[in-house]
Amino acid sequence: MIRVLVWNEFYHEKAEEAIKAIYPDGLHKTIADFLSADEEIEVRTATLDDENCGISREILDNTDVLIWWGHMRHKLVPDEVASLVKEAVLDGMGAIFLHSAHHSKPFKALLGTSCNLTWRESEDREVLWVIEPSHPITKDIDRFFTLDHEETYGEPFTIPTPDKLLLIGNFSGGEVFRSGCLYERGNGKIFYFQPGHEAFPTFKVPEVQSIIRNAVHFVAPTYRQNITCPHVRTINDKDGYVIEK
Amino acid sequence: MIRVLVWNEFYHEKAEEAIKAIYPDGLHKTIADFLSADEEIEVRTATLDDENCGISREILDNTDVLIWWGHMRHKLVPDEVASLVKEAVLDGMGAIFLHSAHHSKPFKALLGTSCNLTWRESEDREVLWVIEPSHPITKDIDRFFTLDHEETYGEPFTIPTPDKLLLIGNFSGGEVFRSGCLYERGNGKIFYFQPGHEAFPTFKVPEVQSIIRNAVHFVAPTYRQNITCPHVRTINDKDGYVIEK
Amino acid sequence: MIRVLVWNEFYHEKAEEAIKAIYPDGLHKTIADFLSADEEIEVRTATLDDENCGISREILDNTDVLIWWGHMRHKLVPDEVASLVKEAVLDGMGAIFLHSAHHSKPFKALLGTSCNLTWRESEDREVLWVIEPSHPITKDIDRFFTLDHEETYGEPFTIPTPDKLLLIGNFSGGEVFRSGCLYERGNGKIFYFQPGHEAFPTFKVPEVQSIIRNAVHFVAPTYRQNITCPHVRTINDKDGYVIEK
Amino acid sequence: MIRVLVWNEFYHEKAEEAIKAIYPDGLHKTIADFLSADEEIEVRTATLDDENCGISREILDNTDVLIWWGHMRHKLVPDEVASLVKEAVLDGMGAIFLHSAHHSKPFKALLGTSCNLTWRESEDREVLWVIEPSHPITKDIDRFFTLDHEETYGEPFTIPTPDKLLLIGNFSGGEVFRSGCLYERGNGKIFYFQPGHEAFPTFKVPEVQSIIRNAVHFVAPTYRQNITCPHVRTINDKDGYVIEK
Numbered sequence: 001m002i003r004v005l006v007w008n009e010f011y012h013e014k015a016e017e018a019i020k021a022i023y024p025d026g027l028h029k030t031i032a033d034f035l036s037a038d039e040e041i042e043v044r045t046a047t048l049d050d051e052n053c054g055i056s057r058e059i060l061d062n063t064d065v066l067i068w069w070g071h072m073r074h075k076l077v078p079d080e081v082a083s084l085v086k087e088a089v090l091d092g093m094g095a096i097f098l099h100s101a102h103h104s105k106p107f108k109a110l111l112g113t114s115c116n117l118t119w120r121e122s123e124d125r126e127v128l129w130v131i132e133p134s135h136p137i138t139k140d141i142d143r144f145f146t147l148d149h150e151e152t153y154g155e156p157f158t159i160p161t162p163d164k165l166l167l168i169g170n171f172s173g174g175e176v177f178r179s180g181c182l183y184e185r186g187n188g189k190i191f192y193f194q195p196g197h198e199a200f201p202t203f204k205v206p207e208v209q210s211i212i213r214n215a216v217h218f219v220a221p222t223y224r225q226n227i228t229c230p231h232v233r234t235i236n237d238k239d240g241y242v243i244e245k
Numbered sequence: 246m247i248r249v250l251v252w253n254e255f256y257h258e259k260a261e262e263a264i265k266a267i268y269p270d271g272l273h274k275t276i277a278d279f280l281s282a283d284e285e286i287e288v289r290t291a292t293l294d295d296e297n298c299g300i301s302r303e304i305l306d307n308t309d310v311l312i313w314w315g316h317m318r319h320k321l322v323p324d325e326v327a328s329l330v331k332e333a334v335l336d337g338m339g340a341i342f343l344h345s346a347h348h349s350k351p352f353k354a355l356l357g358t359s360c361n362l363t364w365r366e367s368e369d370r371e372v373l374w375v376i377e378p379s380h381p382i383t384k385d386i387d388r389f390f391t392l393d394h395e396e397t398y399g400e401p402f403t404i405p406t407p408d409k410l411l412l413i414g415n416f417s418g419g420e421v422f423r424s425g426c427l428y429e430r431g432n433g434k435i436f437y438f439q440p441g442h443e444a445f446p447t448f449k450v451p452e453v454q455s456i457i458r459n460a461v462h463f464v465a466p467t468y469r470q471n472i473t474c475p476h477v478r479t480i481n482d483k484d485g486y487v488i489e490k
Numbered sequence: 491m492i493r494v495l496v497w498n499e500f501y502h503e504k505a506e507e508a509i510k511a512i513y514p515d516g517l518h519k520t521i522a523d524f525l526s527a528d529e530e531i532e533v534r535t536a537t538l539d540d541e542n543c544g545i546s547r548e549i550l551d552n553t554d555v556l557i558w559w560g561h562m563r564h565k566l567v568p569d570e571v572a573s574l575v576k577e578a579v580l581d582g583m584g585a586i587f588l589h590s591a592h593h594s595k596p597f598k599a600l601l602g603t604s605c606n607l608t609w610r611e612s613e614d615r616e617v618l619w620v621i622e623p624s625h626p627i628t629k630d631i632d633r634f635f636t637l638d639h640e641e642t643y644g645e646p647f648t649i650p651t652p653d654k655l656l657l658i659g660n661f662s663g664g665e666v667f668r669s670g671c672l673y674e675r676g677n678g679k680i681f682y683f684q685p686g687h688e689a690f691p692t693f694k695v696p697e698v699q700s701i702i703r704n705a706v707h708f709v710a711p712t713y714r715q716n717i718t719c720p721h722v723r724t725i726n727d728k729d730g731y732v733i734e735k
Numbered sequence: 736m737i738r739v740l741v742w743n744e745f746y747h748e749k750a751e752e753a754i755k756a757i758y759p760d761g762l763h764k765t766i767a768d769f770l771s772a773d774e775e776i777e778v779r780t781a782t783l784d785d786e787n788c789g790i791s792r793e794i795l796d797n798t799d800v801l802i803w804w805g806h807m808r809h810k811l812v813p814d815e816v817a818s819l820v821k822e823a824v825l826d827g828m829g830a831i832f833l834h835s836a837h838h839s840k841p842f843k844a845l846l847g848t849s850c851n852l853t854w855r856e857s858e859d860r861e862v863l864w865v866i867e868p869s870h871p872i873t874k875d876i877d878r879f880f881t882l883d884h885e886e887t888y889g890e891p892f893t894i895p896t897p898d899k900l901l902l903i904g905n906f907s908g909g910e911v912f913r914s915g916c917l918y919e920r921g922n923g924k925i926f927y928f929q930p931g932h933e934a935f936p937t938f939k940v941p942e943v944q945s946i947i948r949n950a951v952h953f954v955a956p957t958y959r960q961n962i963t964c965p966h967v968r969t970i971n972d973k974d975g976y977v978i979e980k
Contacts, residue, residue: 090849090893092624103964112847113921114825116964118388127419127725129400134582134677134713143363143401144419144725155374155413156388158825158921158962161898163653164674168400168413168421174372174389174970176413176421184654186848186893187624223624227893229838229851235617235634235909335604335648337869348719357602358676359580361719372970379827379922379958389970403580403676403717406653408898409919419725429899431603431648432869468869472648474593474606480664480862480879608878617909619890633853633891634909645864645903646878658890658903658911664862664879666903666911 002041002220005063006031007054009070010047012198022201027069034209041216048073055081060088064220067212068107069196071100082106090186091226094219096212099196102157107192110185111159118154118175125172126150126195128179128207132166137180137191137214145207151197153177159192167211169194180211186227189219247286247465250308251276252299254315255292257443267446272314279454286461293318300326305333309465312457313352314441316345327351335431336471339464341457344441347402352437355430356404362422363399366444369416371395373424373440373452377411382425382436382459390452396442398422404437412456414439425456431472434464492531492710495553496521497544499560500537502688512691517559524699531706538563545571550578554710557702558597559686561590572596580676581716584709586702589686592647597682600675601649608644608665615662616640616685618669618697622656627670627681627704635697641687643667649682657701659684670701676717679709737776737955740798741766742789744805745782747933757936762804769944776951783808790816795823799955802947803842804931806835817841825921826961829954831947834931837892842927845920846894852912853889856934859906861885863914863930863942867901872915872926872949880942886932888912894927902946904929915946921962924954 008028012019023030032043044063046054048070060066066085070077082105089095089110097107102115126147130138154175160183167180179194193211195202202208253273257264268275277288289308291299293315305311311330315322327350334340334355342352347360371392375383399420405428412425424439438456440447447453498518502509513520522533534553536544538560550556556575560567572595579585579600587597592605616637620628644665650673657670669684683701685692692698743763747754758765767778779798781789783805795801801820805812817840824830824845832842837850861882865873889910895918902915914929928946930937937943 086847109844110847112821112845114962114964116962118965118967120967120969122969127421129421131400131402131423133401133715133717134711136712139713146725154967155376156378156962157376160895160918160920161409163896164406165410168423170415170419170421174415176372176374176415178376178413183895185895221624222626223629225623227623227849227851227891229849230853232853232855232889234855234857235636331602354599355602357576357600359717359719361717363720363722365722365724367724378960378962379956381957384958391970399722401717405650405673405675408651428650430650466869467871468874470868472604472606472646472868474604475608477608477610477644479610479612480881617911619911621890621892621913623891645866646868647866651899654896655900658913660905660909660911664905666862666864666905668866668903 002216003062003064004035004041004043004067004216005059005065006035006043006045006067007069008045008047009073010049011073012071019198023198027196027198027203030203031067031212035213035216038213041213048076053077053081055084057084060084060093063088063093065094065096065216067096067098068101068104069098070104071198074104077105079105082109086110089188089190092187092221092224094189094216094221096191096193096215096219098193102192110190111183113160114158117157117177120152120154120173122152122173123149124152127170128195129168129170130166131168132164135164135166136218137166137182137211139214140210141207147195147200147202147205149200150195150202151199153194187221187223187225191215191219247461248307248309249280249286249288249312249461250304250310251280251288251290251312252314253290253292254318255294256318257316264443268443272441272443272448275448276312276457280458280461283458286458293321298322298326300329302329305329305338308333308338310339310341310461312341312343313346313349314343315349316443319349322350324350327354331355334433334435337432337466337469339434339461339466341436341438341460341464343438347437355435356428358405359403362402363420365397365399365418367397367418368394369397369418371440372415373412374415375411376413377409380409380411381463382411382427382456384459385455386452392440392445392447392450394445395440395447396444398439432466432468432470436460436464492706493552493554494525494531494533494557494706495549495555496525496533496535496557497559498535498537499563500539501563502561509688513688517686517688517693520693521557521702525703525706528703531703538566543567543571545574547574550574550583553578553583555584555586555706557586557588558591558594559588560594561688564594567595569595572599576600579678579680582677582711582714584679584706584711586681586683586705586709588683592682600680601673603650604648607647607667610642610644610663612642612663613639614642617660618685619658619660620656621658622654625654625656626708627656627672627701629704630700631697637685637690637692637695639690640685640692641689643684677711677713677715681705681709737951738797738799739770739776739778739802739951740794740800741770741778741780741802742804743780743782744808745784746808747806754933758933762931762933762938765938766802766947770948770951773948776948783811788812788816790819792819795819795828798823798828800829800831800951802831802833803836803839804833805839806933809839812840814840817844821845824923824925827922827956827959829924829951829956831926831928831950831954833928837927845925846918848895849893852892853910855887855889855908857887857908858884859887859908861930862905864903864905865901866903867899870899870901871953872901872917872946874949875945876942882930882935882937882940884935885930885937886934888929922956922958922960926950926954
């Protein structure tokens, strides 16, 4: 059983009627619902307004994959919470950052760059292309799929070169974007997935749901352990390696 | 002085009037001309119909950067010629493969994959985006530039993950393509650049010329040497490493 | 069930008494035996002296993971056999190349470089270190393990930068070597593993067996399909993509 | 002229007689001296005890390459100083982190991982091997060079996979270490180089000096600019891209 925690800023869906109409209970609820249909996945949710953002070391210790959506209120996430998430990923927890979470504190801390990009809200059509057809995350996705409307994200996207680039988006306004980026950091796997503007029903699109579901399976850890910085004796010493620090 | 050899299949420009009108002396001549305007570059050309394709070990030994364009007649390039090119690149010679050279023998031999892609001749407009603004190859290129018409190339492009992805193309028909891909193989640098369909005057576009010129400077070797497979003595041996094989 | 084919040159074990004493039925038999103990693995073997090297398209179509050991007789493997192996890997078949298979035809064709290295037969002790403790291939391996004697392989090892470097070896003579290298090429996964000199009982070492067994599971395909080079219509065309080439 | 700033914690050299004997004016002085012999390099130094650590935005704006050595007092570097360094690197400033700077705040912030490693002070001999003989940073270095004594650093070194691995160290105690690691982050280049324990005269070794000097040339920026996160109009808009954010 893969234990997923879907974290959402949950601000737009309460503040704006048009967005509330799309995701009445918050987009985290929509994501939780389609993931719950997978028998191997168990889902909880947390939001910015929960106590300590709904994040604690104990909660993360019991989370295999954290999904994160945030946008306008990244700064309200305490540094301490971002650190907990970062440490959990380095120990092995999987993480999926959606859309505007490119600017979330834990994503930026894990990648080390500004994660800036170019953007425009103009109802562009986006065609997402599969770059790696054999990758488990693009399983059952055809050569491409189309989103009638998405917020336009454009290059340069200031990220480290992805360990694996899985999807590239073509926007009708002329832009391109590295829309599916996979990283390994410490023991953890990180997937960034660009679709998911709050003003469109993107998380109801079957291919978007499949990719997130596939990603949950892919980034779920098979190994989770803190890698320390041990002082050691020689390997010939019969007592072997002794962690003194 | 960087010694460049521009190799062209030189078939379309002789066989088809419409293409001859664009490149009367062959597209290699157009490329050679704009490169020659760079005082640090010295250019020669060679074509398929030249003796031994205009390629020999001696010629390659005196070439710093080889530029290759081919399309319909890849199979007429002898395996031996492709091997000479491959060996020269592994020793340190720079190589730039243009457009349909994705299927040329030396490119496929150096990368090891099929280098297949999806394609369409439909006069799409292509917008090329700079992914790495600080890279020497994209020097002086704005965020993007546009080709009014190019042959459409689409993903999946079956190549190894590039060491550095520099450009991505957006086609008006909806496709995307990894249009500027950099590799290091052995001591050599390899740049693949997608624009350059023979039916359009792509090689006359200033940004295309700048990128090829920048690439010549970037892939030109600072070190060139065959890396052998030596049998060695121990490093403590006073005679040091002895190459016996 | 993962269908494994263990391919061995099977020359030393017949020609030299000392080696025959270690692997009386050939090292492929030793490898096949320990893999067969895994209930999810089904093993066959093939050798250079079999008809067509024991390789055909049909055999590879029914192979999930090919393990390859060769040394002195790489050149006796027909180019056509190497091509079949290469194509099968690009379609998705997993491949594990052991020790001196760094110079085998299919490995060199898949990687595109000379795959040269530095070497010495001096009974060095090798300590192999795990670089990525969370990777499935190093599962259950401690921080390091020791081989009392191995043929010394040294850098530079002329390979493309591995997609993932899993193990580095320390030789008592002073050398280092990238001993576990993972690549993705086309739809296939390729693992190179350095230990396995025929003159030492390396394939009887538990950690070596664990790593090969783990690698079989890791490189086994979840997707296998030839990626062609299709001519396509526009994505807006109601007939969609048509493969005409 | 490449403007280098050598930053040193400068603690051991004042606190311990044995270390003071090796580097009477601090190891930054030794580094500054050998770099100053290069006519294309201009060197300044800064230390932890300087006002604001000798770091300000203005100082960094006038620095092409920052070299950083720290060990026991990483925590005394203010977060604000680490942020300034990180931002400068992302804009294009080159950075070289030496030895125990693997745990410095700016290095960890740029890479995003713990950068933990295994270590031992036992006067091991280290042999450093060149993995990429054609790289400008290993220019004029033979296949390997030896340090009679170095602090032992061992794997796993918890870093992102380097964009390029240039050197691997072999320690006489049996360990290995990725001793020369190159990264590109934002517009900046980062080189991590492992040798440099304060208790040994490592920075007086010619090969160590050559590698640091070569690295200064290699990571010096050719382009330096902050990459923002602009709101843009469509590319067809005659007014082009407008940065509104």
